[in-house]
Amino acid sequence: MMTPEQIDLALERILPRVTKPGRYTGGEYNQIRKNWDDIDFKVALAFPDIYDLGMSNLGLMIFYDIINKHRNLLAERVYSPWTDMEEIMRERGIPLYALESKHAIRDFDMLAITLPYEQLFTNALNLMDLAGMPIRSEERDTSYPLVIAGGHACYNPEPMAPFIDVFVIGEGEEAILKIIGVMRAARHLDRETQLRYVAQIEGCYVPRFYDVTYHADGTVQAITPNVPEAPAKVLKTIVAQMPPPVTDFIIPFVELVHNRAPIEIMRGCTRGCRFCHAGMVTRPVRERPVAEVLQAMEDILESTGYEEIALLSLSSSDYTHVLELTEKIGQRFGHLGLNISLPSLRIETVSTQLMDNLGDGRHNGFTLAPEAATEKMRQTINKYVSDADLLETAREIYRRDWRTIKLYFMIGHPMEDLEDVQAIIDLSKAVLAEGRKFHGKKAGVNVGVSTFIPKPHTPFQWEPMDETEKIYEKLSLLKNQMHTQGLRLRWNNPRESLFEGYLSRGDRRVAEVVGRAWRNGAKFDAWGEHFKEATWLEAFAAEGLDPYFFTHRKRAIHEVFPWEHIDIAVTKKFLTQDYLMSQAQETRVDCRNHCFACGILPKLKELRRETPDEAWECPPVPQRKRPLPTSERIFTVDSIPLPMI
Numbered sequence: 001m002m003t004p005e006q007i008d009l010a011l012e013r014i015l016p017r018v019t020k021p022g023r024y025t026g027g028e029y030n031q032i033r034k035n036w037d038d039i040d041f042k043v044a045l046a047f048p049d050i051y052d053l054g055m056s057n058l059g060l061m062i063f064y065d066i067i068n069k070h071r072n073l074l075a076e077r078v079y080s081p082w083t084d085m086e087e088i089m090r091e092r093g094i095p096l097y098a099l100e101s102k103h104a105i106r107d108f109d110m111l112a113i114t115l116p117y118e119q120l121f122t123n124a125l126n127l128m129d130l131a132g133m134p135i136r137s138e139e140r141d142t143s144y145p146l147v148i149a150g151g152h153a154c155y156n157p158e159p160m161a162p163f164i165d166v167f168v169i170g171e172g173e174e175a176i177l178k179i180i181g182v183m184r185a186a187r188h189l190d191r192e193t194q195l196r197y198v199a200q201i202e203g204c205y206v207p208r209f210y211d212v213t214y215h216a217d218g219t220v221q222a223i224t225p226n227v228p229e230a231p232a233k234v235l236k237t238i239v240a241q242m243p244p245p246v247t248d249f250i251i252p253f254v255e256l257v258h259n260r261a262p263i264e265i266m267r268g269c270t271r272g273c274r275f276c277h278a279g280m281v282t283r284p285v286r287e288r289p290v291a292e293v294l295q296a297m298e299d300i301l302e303s304t305g306y307e308e309i310a311l312l313s314l315s316s317s318d319y320t321h322v323l324e325l326t327e328k329i330g331q332r333f334g335h336l337g338l339n340i341s342l343p344s345l346r347i348e349t350v351s352t353q354l355m356d357n358l359g360d361g362r363h364n365g366f367t368l369a370p371e372a373a374t375e376k377m378r379q380t381i382n383k384y385v386s387d388a389d390l391l392e393t394a395r396e397i398y399r400r401d402w403r404t405i406k407l408y409f410m411i412g413h414p415m416e417d418l419e420d421v422q423a424i425i426d427l428s429k430a431v432l433a434e435g436r437k438f439h440g441k442k443a444g445v446n447v448g449v450s451t452f453i454p455k456p457h458t459p460f461q462w463e464p465m466d467e468t469e470k471i472y473e474k475l476s477l478l479k480n481q482m483h484t485q486g487l488r489l490r491w492n493n494p495r496e497s498l499f500e501g502y503l504s505r506g507d508r509r510v511a512e513v514v515g516r517a518w519r520n521g522a523k524f525d526a527w528g529e530h531f532k533e534a535t536w537l538e539a540f541a542a543e544g545l546d547p548y549f550f551t552h553r554k555r556a557i558h559e560v561f562p563w564e565h566i567d568i569a570v571t572k573k574f575l576t577q578d579y580l581m582s583q584a585q586e587t588r589v590d591c592r593n594h595c596f597a598c599g600i601l602p603k604l605k606e607l608r609r610e611t612p613d614e615a616w617e618c619p620p621v622p623q624r625k626r627p628l629p630t631s632e633r634i635f636t637v638d639s640i641p642l643p644m645i
Contacts, residue, residue: 001132002095004102010094011102018085022253023051026099029251030303032068032075033100040072041184043176044098044108044145047079048115048123049526054079055250056258058312059114059151059172065246066173073180076100076108080123081130083524089130096130105131108145109183112176113164115151118503119496119526121160122518124149128163135515137165137208142191146183148176155236155281156456156563159503159510161207165195169566170203170236170281171267173243179204196229203237206230210565212508218549220507223565233567235603236281240611242267242288247299249306260341261306263296264288265325266313270591270617271346273371274382274582275410277455278314280575281568284600284608285592285617290321294328301336308339316342317349318590320617326357343367347385347393359400365446366397369408373423377413379585382459382578387427394431404444405431411474412452412466414582421474424449425481432486446488449478451497455504456563457570459578462555465501468494495533499525501551502536507562510550513539571599592617 002010015021036042045063047054054060060077067075076098081089088094095104105111111131113124125135133144140147149160150168157167168175178201186194199206209230213221225232245263252259268285269276297309313319322342329340342358347368370390371383378384394405409424428447435443451471454460471494482489503510517532517539524530540547555561557576574596578588588596595601601608601618608621 001104001106002093004097004104007094007097007102007104010092014085014088014092014094017088019082020052020254023079024081024085024099025253026077026102028253030248031100031250032064034068034074036074036101036103038072039074041074041110041180042103042108043067043073043075043110043112043180044078044105045075046105046111046113046124046127047077048113048120048127049080049524050082051079051252052254053257055252056256057114057116058246058262058264059116061246061249062173062243063112063176065248066177066243067180070177076103078105078127080127080524083530086126086130095132096127105145106133109187110180111145111147113147113149115149115153115160117151117526118153118159118500120153121503121514122522122525124160125163125515125518126523135518136162138162140165140191142187142189142194146179146191146194148179150175152278152281153504155277155566155568156504156506157205157207157566158212158508158562159506159514161508162511163515164207165191166198167205167207168203168237169205169234170568171238172203173239175201175203175237196227199227199229199231202235205234205566207508212562214507220560220562220564222560223562233565235567236569238284238604238607240286240607241615242286242292245288245292245296247296248303249300251304258310259306260308260310260339261300261304262310262312263293263300264312265293265316266319268617269314270318271315272382272578272588272591272596274380274459274578275371275413275452275455276314277458280457280570282314283568283570283598284604285318286611286615287320287617289614290325290328293325294332297329297333301333307337308341310341310343313344315344315346315349317345317351317354318592323351323353323357326354330357344369347390350393350397352396355396355400365404365406366402367406367408368393370427371408371410372413372416372420373409373427374420376585377416377420379587380415380582381413382582382587384587387430390427391430391434394434395437398435398438398443403435403439403442404446405435406446406448407431408448408450410450410452411478412471414460414463416466418474418477421477422481425478428482428487429484432484435486441485444486444488446490447478447482449475449489449491451492451494453497453501453504456561457566457568457575459575459582461561461575462557462559462579464554465498465551467552468498471497493528493531496528496531498547498551499531499533499536502540502547505550505562507550509543509545512543513545516542567603569600569603574598595619 064075067073078098128135148166149164150172154167182197195206209227215221266287268282269279372378432445454463517536520535522535605621
């Protein structure tokens with residue numbers, strides 16, 4: 001294994017030969033570099049795509065911040081090298097290394113991989129291979145780093161089950177420190193025993209401790225623990241309140257995809273859109289106080305010099321104090337010419353006052369996501385808003401000097417027909433007509449169209465994907481009628497959406513497909529020019545699996561899903577009810593206004609009791625007459641003492 005000094009020397013020789021060498025050097029402003037020999041436990045934080053994308057990932061930066069705040073812990077970054085760099089690294093025998101210290105990933109105690117979407121699966125395997133590690137968990141002993149993974153793609157972990165030691169289901173800010181504590185205390189033990197202790201941490205799923213059986217028709221029969229330490233269902237872990245925001249962002253050497261500083265103002269969503277995986281798995285809603293957001297902005301500007309700040313949430317205009325926040329931002333920072341972006345605005349909650357509050361910054365475009373263009377489809381997906389409201393909102397946006405509105409739609413929804421697709425065209429043209437009243441030919445409407453994928457843990461998880469031929473027919477209709485000047489249409493490749501469907505809905509057998517596809521050259525699957533559909537279809541065939549079994553088959557109500565053992569705290573009963581309501585085109589109101597007993601409160605009631613009412617949108621839970629004994633509030637794993645971090 002090469003030393004950091006040897007890796008540094010090799011980089012001096014090879015970096016002039018690759019594109020964007022700044023991806024591989026480290027040394028950026030605000031990076032954290034600690035004395036390696038003084039550190040008790042070392043974590044490599046990996047985003048399995050290129051630096052340009054990974055540096056924009058807020059989750060990775062949160063963990064970087066949390067871990068490095070502890071004196072005796074260290075976190076460093078690693079990203080996927082682009083193909084030219086990988087070729088040279090393999091040719092020269094240069095192992096995958098961390099940017100800060102140039103230590104090989106094999107030198108770390110833990111490799112933590114973030115998986116926000118399924119197209120990163122093969123890149124995750126490629127990272128492990130570049131690090132000189134076996135890709136299968138069972139082949140890695142304690143001489144290798146513990147491999148953990150988290151992120152939205154892990155809510156169905158089965159297609160990656162044989163490769164990952166531990167999945168963190170849910171929010172990992174507290175869980176990762178608990179895992180580190182257990183691993184430090186149990187570092188003298190074998191890997192199997194270490195994992196038995198980790199399996200007892202809430203939110204930790206250790207795949208090797210579960211057996212999967214199947215019916216003759218290929219559906220899952222049962223997912224059963226095979227050791228006493230593994231729970232029958234792995235309940236997601238959450239933080240009761242928003243953790244402190246990251247403010248010391250690392251300043252990159254190369255231009256990023258999102259060159260801005262993000263501040264998370266809210267987690268979760270109360271709207272209940274039936275297609276939305278994120279909206280279901282991130283419940284309950286927790287909000288960051290206005291004062292904390294403003295202070296974070298002050299700190300970010302002082303430490304980074306960013307000219308754009310994004311206020312992030314799933315539904316930003318649903319943030320309780322959005323008007324107060326945007327008004328105070330204007331008062332405090334308006335003179336600086338900052339661009340404040342507030343993505344994910346809901347049409348029905350975008351007020352004229354909010355537009356006015358946002359109006360002093362740069363007008364790059366205003367984004368709205370109706371998702372569907374007919375009353376029937378909006379009732380089906382539980383995202384009802386009238387055309388009149390949408391057009392009124394567009395009118396007010398254009399009136400305030402925005403010249404471009406971005407509209408996002410999905411095609412392939414359950415019960416959708418060509419008339420519903422035609423309505424997307426008609427509505428987009430109607431919005432453009434409103435813009436021309438104010439800006440003439442300078443008005444624009446950018447229409448983004450994606451293919452609906454019935455994701456796990458949503459009311460639509462029982463539904464099949466729309467047939468690919470029908471998706472192409474719908475796209476053809478859109479393309480043929482969106483030639484009007486000022487209208488710009490963008491769409492996702494339906495074949496790539498189909499591929500995402502295979503992986504997001506697959507069972508543990510699909511993991512063998514993932515491994516085979518990677519061995520046959522699949523990687524950078526999220527990049528259109530590198531996506532190799534034929535390689536994947538050949539891998540499915542070689543494993544004796546039909547990919548359409550996972551994507552184009554309507555599920556029976558009582559079918560056991562491959563993700564049945566993953567508990568998002570929203571009950572299957574609630575999701576089933578909502579699914580049946582979608583078929584009747586019945587809607588639910590915002591659950592801030594009416595609790596529908598989705599399951600969150602019964603399963604997370606102790607956390608709710610401990611949380612101030614203003615920080616958590618679910619109804620309060622009565623306090624216990626007698627508090628829990630202190631011993632029950634302290635995290636312990638069997639008899640292993642957890643040293644203070």
